[in-house]
Amino acid sequence: MTWRLVHRWLGLVAGGVAMVLGVTGAILAWNPVRDTWQAAPTPADLPVSVLVERVSAAIPAVEEIRRLPAGELVVYSFDAGEARAQVVDPADGRVLRDYRPSPVSRWVKNLHRSFLLGDAGRLAAAGFALAMLLLSVAGLMLLVRRLGGWHRLLAPVRGSLVQRIHVVTGRVVLVVLCLSSLTALYMSAATFGLIPTEADDEPDVVSAAGRQADLPGGQLPLLQGLRVQDLRKLSFPAGADPEDTWTVATAHGQGWIDRRSGQTLAWQDAAVVQHIYDWIMLLHTGQGVWAWALVLGVAGASIPLFWGSGLILWWQARHRTPRIVDNSALPQADVLIFVASENGTTWGFAQALHAAFVRNGHRVHSSGLEHFRAGAAARQIFVLAATYGDGQAPAHAALALARIARQPVTAAPVTVLGFGDRQFPAFCAYAEAVDQALRTEGWARLLPLEGIHQQSAQQFARWGEALAQALGEHLVLDYRPRVPPSTALKLVSRQDYPGSAGEPTTILRFVWPARGWKDRLAGRGLPRFVAGDLLGVLPPGSSVPRYYSLASGYRDGFVEICVRKQPGGVCSGHLHGLKAGEYIQAFIQANPGFALDGARRPVMLIGAGTGVAPLAGFIRGNVRRTPMHLYYGTRDPALDFYFGPEFQGWLGERRLASLHTAFSRTPDGGGYVQDTLRRDAARLRELISQGAIVRVCGSRPMAQGVTQVLDGILGAIDLSVQQLKARGRYAEDIF
Amino acid sequence: MFRPLMTTLAAASTLILPALAQSRTLSMSTALKDYGGDGAYLAVYLTDASGAYAGTLWVAGGKAKYYKHLADWNRLSAGDARRLDGVTGASVGAGRTLKVTADLADALLDAGYEIRIDAAVENMRDSPSEIRVPLTAADAGKPHTGRQYIQSFTYQLQ
Structure with a gap:
């Protein structure tokens, strides 16, 4: 519940000093290692x-x-x-050298245990050790919640790079930090005579x-x-x-x-107390056990990493929480918006919804879901609920379900909009739980539950249109995601395909302008990216980016995307009209859950239509010749067999181990991509039991079909897509 | 145990003196070497002609758990329940000088008494009876050097 608050505030307040303790501790941990090395x-x-x-x-x-x-x-x-x-x-009693303890070590030790301030400093250091302990315990609880339970503590971590740095280092060193803080407290108590350390x-x-x-x-x-x-x-x-x-x-x-x-x-x-104290000393200092000292040193040195990444995360979350303007008091408001958001992103959507209703002359009240209540004036109620980790409620709304159950039901309909990420097995599970609870209580609804994937502005806008229609009033949701600074990319070549059903498709290849070292240091220009990341393209005159999966990595030296022309599509139309030498404005958005992590395990790639693009990128970048098997479904080899010639070349270079195709619109074409899986079921089982990872890219119906077929195939070895997802071995990129 | 005829720190003197008129002030200055360690614990005390403990003049260092490292003083004064009364202060840093005074009955002068100092420093070796100086009018003002931590110890009588 309040672990996040404890963790955040202790981290902000005590983190800087804890960093001093960590760094000095890491320096001191070097002493036992060096002494052991030097000792005869x-x-x-x-x-x-x-x-x-x-x-x-x-x-x-x-x-x-x-x-x-x-x-x-x-x-x-x-x-x-x-x-x-x-x-x-x-061995012989020979004098080796004069014994001179290092004054630097002594200084660092005094800095570590008393900030060079004597007993007052020792008390302060003990206070910070206690803060570290609480911080670590709170961090552990958050970690468990994020990963979805104690049994998943070792599950792969998804999220942005900073999040992963924070969480992965946490998983590695939290236990050691807890132990260091506990032993520090024991030693402080002993120093102040509260705990005996030897027989009197x-x-x-x-x-x-x-x-x-x-x-x-x-x-x-x-x-x-x-x-x-x-x-x-x-x-x-x-x-x-x-x-x-x-x-x-x-x-x-x-x-x-x-x-x-x-x-x-x-x-x-x-005495027993002395044995205990000896153990505490050993655990805290690593003296005499150099391997443990190394572990302690690494844990200490990780604190700056922790603190830095934690500060960045806090800063990011703070800037994602917008201020709601024109927030009416709840009893007077006719539109109520309740938000459940772990890190503040969902508030951006609430703000857009709030502003749209205010523009139409409504009195609107927005607040956290934990305040759920229908005022007498309320006519429409909305719940915007983000799902955290494995389907839990965001921290601040932990008790919201119980609160909803206690509230008297009114005639105002409650509409739930979920936010989540399809990479997680429990996509929008919390929103579903809220929706379920409301219906059980007997609340009406205006629109059925909808789940927004990865904060998609387009999906949100579409939901807004449905809402406007249901309300019978003109409503414009003006949600502006924070667009990262874009770079001008130059089109160098394009490969056009007639496509099927009159939807031409083109593979566009761009290059980026050269960056000087100053740009690199300042983080300007195109950052490094890998196949499977997303290219955000800003069509002229629009601030809403459209995302395309990347079919190339930074090392390839170009940016390649595969674009099908959507009827009436602003961005795809713009891209299809580009000529070589012309520019687009674009930026990179990392897609860490989908991109390959470089582990040398067999890879199964399953894609259909333009969804093959990131998979082609994986294969192109497979310089280590990891066995990659591609299952690729499209309609007609003459119309939309994207990357066809390249695949043949990559098979020859052993970047691609095997290629299985299905063409749904040609006689004897082999049906859909699911059919290629069925035909290859025996080997699939073998690959999966060898630890293969799976990447699926394509439309939602295709991804659902693939899941169904794979569940059927894997049932024989007691596995399911759900389990693979939970272990981070199965990821989808769905459009 | 009978507490002998002296007390410490003129201002804080609480002890029985047969006649205050017959006392004088003992000022002691203990300069430490730059021994390269943390602050030193020091016990300054008196022994009589037979070597028996006769009273504590000053203890520098506040944590009782470390007093066993001031081994001679700790052993000799073990029976004196009031050995710390009004005579403790902070430990003394390397290179620093400790200056303390005590009221002293005239009868103790030139009567075979000795001023002794035990010294100890964390993670360095203990140095019991580092200083042993006779309490005589003739020795007043003469500097004495300790074996381990004490650069010079001098006392004056007023």
Whole structure:
């Protein structure tokens, strides 16, 4: 419900500081890796007593030996008035170098844990760790919701590049970030003494008085039984104090030894709290476990990526939410518009609908679907509902269905318009649920439920026409999608086909103007694109773009589209009238759910008519010779066999593994594209069970027919198109 | 436990003095080396002629969980429930100087007492009894160098 709010505001407020923690954490995580790399290896099962002998022989007046988590042995000594710290090789006690902890590391560590501000900074850092934890948990909940449940947590992610960066990095590192924040909180609590980290009481022991000389460290039974790999610290008895003892600390506990008799005076096993703290330290710092340190480092370094992409997403959503002008109060309004929108895009449509009614003199009220209520003056009610992920309600409207059920039914009809994306299995599922709930309650409707695919302005305009007719009033929906800056593309060649049914078709090839490095940096001009992305074309005098699937990629060096002339079509008419050398205004819109991701798995391409264009683009770009199988249905080889000669060439170059055609208007042509699938059913099953991915492009009836036939074929291996879609292996581009 | 005849920080003196007229002010200056580490914990305390604990003059560093690293002071003063009363402050950064004063009964001077300082720094080795200086009129004003962290320790009597 409010996870999105928590995530957004914590991200905005705490994200910048969390970035400091992440970057410094990533730098610190490098230390265990480097230390492990540098540390001289400790021979297995080397007794501590042998180490003491070796070290004592090499260094006079040793006072203490410490084994650092990465395995380095540091020997502290005090000789001739000088305190020294030296790193020794455990294998022979040889002095390797002076021990000098890096001041930079210490500075970074203090920045990381206290922002260089002492205890106040430590408290602040703990606060940000808590914020990070909440942020991560909220992110995880959003991720689960977006992907459609815990069981789909590993499903492929669809959406824009920024969305995918945010979500994919989230999926990879969220758990690590949760763990880092939790352990940070534990460590803070320990620092402030709220959680004990070791046993309170130490035994009060002293070396027994006596006249005999000290026993050398090599002869102490306790040290003979301890292994160097478990050692943490060994303190030699101070020369001046006859009562002082040997003190040895290992991961398992602490021992005290009489300096003269060599007897173990006391042994104290490490307390449970200390074991817990050791684990917390290990999990947080990665000390001694370089592979885990690397994981921690990557998670820390990902925070800037997270924050940056999160900020961009927030900014985009903010700019998509328009302000509604002339919003009347609900009780007075005769037209009510309720909106359910996860990221704000649907509000743009609501705004257009709102403005159209206001122009006709209506009093209109627009608000979120969670406020659903019919005022006494209401004559028409509209619900514009977007579907998020796997069919859930947008966050703000989570309780809207329950609210609808509580409202008294009035005579005003409620019309539902759904928004969604056919790439998702549950296209407009939430709008359907709302519509269903309204009908169950007994609300009338003016128009049946309609689903708008990918914010199509044309589809919305058509719905507006139907609405105007049903209302009996002139209504113009002036929805202007934000059109990205366009580039002038020059037509270099065209291939004309007579087409069937008097609808000529042409394959147009354009080139783009050269870009200087300044344009590239500023993001001007045509961005990189791949086959299957969309070319948005702006016909002269119109701000509403028409989209065509791209039959080429950026690397091909040209933009190619396949355009069938629509009767009365403004854009297709314009394109068909173009001569070589003339220009169009166009831009690229990514179509990430449809374009191929480059995985080396067999690919099944199914297309009909001009829908073959993006599939031809995939094959043209198949330089790695991934096995691609094309199932292609059209009407007549003489009239509309687009890309026919190219396919033959690509078969020869092994860019295309097999070609199956069907011509529906020629005798013995093989029927429709569905028939090619039926004929090849056995191999299809084999390809799919090998992990093949499927791309379908064409008209809606064709896509439905293909789904039906494939479900029939795949039923034998307990699979369905629905399941393939859910796994991201099946995508459609439908027009 | 009987708390001996001295107290600390003139302003904060709370301890029993037989006769205030017979006391004087002890000013101590502890300059730390630039040892390249975080702030040092220091315990400044007195021992008597037999080496027994006689009172705490100052403890720099506020987290009790680290006091075990000031090993000698921690052990010797373990029985003194009021060892921290009014005598604690922040840890002392590398290269910095700690200046504190205490009220001192005249009877303690030239009577075999010693001023001792234990020092400890995070992730560096502990240095118990880093400084041991006799409390005598003759030693006042003479600088003493510690083994690990203390560049010079000087005390003055007024």
